[in-house]
Amino acid sequence: MNSTQNLFQGRINEGKLNQLDRQERYTLFGLTMPYLALVFGLIIFPIGWLFYMSFIGRDETLSLDNYRRIWESKAYLRIFKTTFQISILTTLLCAVLGYPLTYFMSQLSKRWANICLIGVLIPFWTSLLVRTYAWLVLLQKKGLINTLAVDWGLWSEPIKFVHNTSGTLIGMVHIMLPFLILPLYANMRTIDKDCLKAAANLGATPTRAFWTVFFPLSLPGLFAGLLIVFVLCLGFYVTPALLGGGKVIMVAMKISDNIELYYSWGAASALGVVLLVVTMIILFVASKLVSIDQVGNRN
Amino acid sequence: MMSIWNGSVSETQIKFKNRIWLYAVSIIVLFLLIVPSLVVIPMSFSASQYLEFPPKDYSTRWYENYFYSIDWLQATWTSVKVGVLTIFVATPLGIMAAYGLVNSNAKTRSILFPIMISPMMVPVILVAIGLFYFFVQFKMVNSILGLVLGHSLIAMPLVLIIVLSALSNYDMNQEKVARSLGASRIRAFFEITLPQIKFSIVSAALISFLTSFDEVIISLFVSGGDNSTITRSMFLALRDQIDPTIAAISTILIIISSVFLIFMQLLGSPKD
Numbered sequence: 001m002n003s004t005q006n007l008f009q010g011r012i013n014e015g016k017l018n019q020l021d022r023q024e025r026y027t028l029f030g031l032t033m034p035y036l037a038l039v040f041g042l043i044i045f046p047i048g049w050l051f052y053m054s055f056i057g058r059d060e061t062l063s064l065d066n067y068r069r070i071w072e073s074k075a076y077l078r079i080f081k082t083t084f085q086i087s088i089l090t091t092l093l094c095a096v097l098g099y100p101l102t103y104f105m106s107q108l109s110k111r112w113a114n115i116c117l118i119g120v121l122i123p124f125w126t127s128l129l130v131r132t133y134a135w136l137v138l139l140q141k142k143g144l145i146n147t148l149a150v151d152w153g154l155w156s157e158p159i160k161f162v163h164n165t166s167g168t169l170i171g172m173v174h175i176m177l178p179f180l181i182l183p184l185y186a187n188m189r190t191i192d193k194d195c196l197k198a199a200a201n202l203g204a205t206p207t208r209a210f211w212t213v214f215f216p217l218s219l220p221g222l223f224a225g226l227l228i229v230f231v232l233c234l235g236f237y238v239t240p241a242l243l244g245g246g247k248v249i250m251v252a253m254k255i256s257d258n259i260e261l262y263y264s265w266g267a268a269s270a271l272g273v274v275l276l277v278v279t280m281i282i283l284f285v286a287s288k289l290v291s292i293d294q295v296g297n298r299n
Numbered sequence: 300m301m302s303i304w305n306g307s308v309s310e311t312q313i314k315f316k317n318r319i320w321l322y323a324v325s326i327i328v329l330f331l332l333i334v335p336s337l338v339v340i341p342m343s344f345s346a347s348q349y350l351e352f353p354p355k356d357y358s359t360r361w362y363e364n365y366f367y368s369i370d371w372l373q374a375t376w377t378s379v380k381v382g383v384l385t386i387f388v389a390t391p392l393g394i395m396a397a398y399g400l401v402n403s404n405a406k407t408r409s410i411l412f413p414i415m416i417s418p419m420m421v422p423v424i425l426v427a428i429g430l431f432y433f434f435v436q437f438k439m440v441n442s443i444l445g446l447v448l449g450h451s452l453i454a455m456p457l458v459l460i461i462v463l464s465a466l467s468n469y470d471m472n473q474e475k476v477a478r479s480l481g482a483s484r485i486r487a488f489f490e491i492t493l494p495q496i497k498f499s500i501v502s503a504a505l506i507s508f509l510t511s512f513d514e515v516i517i518s519l520f521v522s523g524g525d526n527s528t529i530t531r532s533m534f535l536a537l538r539d540q541i542d543p544t545i546a547a548i549s550t551i552l553i554i555i556s557s558v559f560l561i562f563m564q565l566l567g568s569p570k571d
Contacts, residue, residue, distance in 0.1 A: 027484075031399035032411060035392045035455060042452050043418055046429030097328050104325035107309055116329060118564065123332050125556040127513045129533045130549040134335045136541065137342055144338065144353070177332060196309070206313035235422025238515050242537050252424040256519075259428055272425045283420055 047276070054269035066270035083250045086240070087233035090172045094229050097173065098180040099222065106188035117185070124178035132242050135171045136162055163245025171239040179232060180225035187221020227286045231279055251275050336553060343546035361547035371548065374529040378512055381446045381528060385511035388451040390504045393458025398488070401466045416456045423516045426452065431520040441523045449521055450511035457510060458503040465499035502563045509559055
């Protein structure tokens with residue numbers, strides 16, 4: 001039956017069918033065009049231009065001047081060091097704080113877990129500026145934390161938390177935590193609880209079952225979360241600019257200063273290219289390890 | 300009481316008391332996630348112009364300050380306008396692209412998808428200075444159009460991801476059925492597919508608005524003058540001097556995002 005169908009209909013309409021097929025594929029491809037045009041016009045093209053600008057030195061000729069300056073200058077080196085330090089610390093703190101909470105949520109019934117999830121989503125959808133401002137209020141010398149701590153005798157003198165590294169770290173961890181929790185939670189929910197039952201059945205203690213069964217299975221989610229937090233931290237601007245008080249200078253802030261204060265597109269572009277290349281290398285290596293879909297899914 | 304204490308709470312028969320630390324840590328972290336943002340609410344009713352917490356006297360002067368300030372109101376209006384326009388750019392483009400991707404072959408998808416989500420992968424500061432350069436060339440700095448394009452750029456990948464996940468749970472053969480019955484592809488989409496993914500589309504639209512409304516860095520670079528967004532004005536105010544009017548605005552922003560969030564939770568993601 002099938003072969004006769006092929007013999008007759010297939011051949012007779014083959015040309016026409018192929019044409020329709022092609023037409024449909026072009027139409028569908030056309031649907032993605034406006035989107036792609038915006039991405040190409042507003043991201044890929046401008047960044048290509050930044051790339052070009054980064055090779056234009058002060059004397060308006062092609063040179064590696066800007067990169068040489070980044071490489072040789074102690075100030076730039078320090079900025080990169082600060083950026084990496086803050087990003088790594090923030091990522092680790094997020095993991096330490098986020099993993100237990102996410103584990104706890106994954107053990108709850110769906111209903112309670114959803115209530116906790118709202119608790120994670122509220123800060124996620126609260127404006128970055130609002131949260132940064134809140135920490136500014138809480139952490140300053142006369143702020144709530146210092147007042148309480150002095151009253152309770154935790155420390156005798158008010159400690160300055162804002163406008164330095166500790167303030168920046170606290171603010172960034174608070175802002176990044178949901179980015180770690182959400183992919184991790186999605187992953188932990190998919191872990192089959194029967195695996196743990198089986199482990200217990202075979203005589204594993206709860207601790208052992210957790211470390212040999214649950215933890216390895218949660219690694220893809222943890223990894224996706226760590227990755228997105230780290231990459232976001234590398235390019236972070238708002239919180240360090242407001243909570244760092246000019247003492248914590250990260251790459252993104254330097255890029256912005258180079259343009260707003262010094263109109264130095266070359267220097268800014270070179271920094272931007274370095275930041276972009278580092279980010280892309282990390283994402284590329286990571287995409288070989290986990291599926292990129294898991295990264296950056298805000299839902 | 301003892302039975303709860305010694306009761307097993309997971310598949311591995313771990314006892315409640317051995318896990319008490321987990322509950323403690325989780326509750327503390329959850330507390331730290333939610334509560335700090337809320338301090339701005341009492342702050343906004345403070346009578347003092349210094350950041351003292353808790354405030355000694357209460358007043359509504361910062362709200363008056365906000366509602367009587369032409370600058371703040373104009374900035375708010377700009378943000379709302381840009382947010383709404385972003386919905387109308389990002390959502391249709393995102394839906395179209397998602398539909399195209401779902402119906403294309405795996406190879407095309409694997410090439411196009413990373414390009415499409417690149418606005419999420421490239422550090423925002425680079426997107427911002429790239430746009431700034433581009434808009435300078437076309438005299439679009441400080442224009443509403445520039446802001447809408449910039450915000451749509453970062454909202455589109457979110458729309459794309461949400462609609463893609465909705466379409467991946469949807470059986471495209473339903474459209475084929477409609478078309479075999481004589482409906483055009485467009486009609487099949489609007490009458491069969493769209494109603495089934497409408498909740499995802501609404502939440503994608505809400506997310507587009509919030510993304511635009513909360514966006515700081517692109518606004519910082521490409522907006523200004525009369526078309527300054529509220530986030531830009533807030534950032535500059537926070538950097539230069541701390542004016543408690545920001546507490547009042549923050550409270551308003553918290554209310555707006557909470558309303559949106561509750562709305563989205565009520566809609567529910569179709570997967571649940």
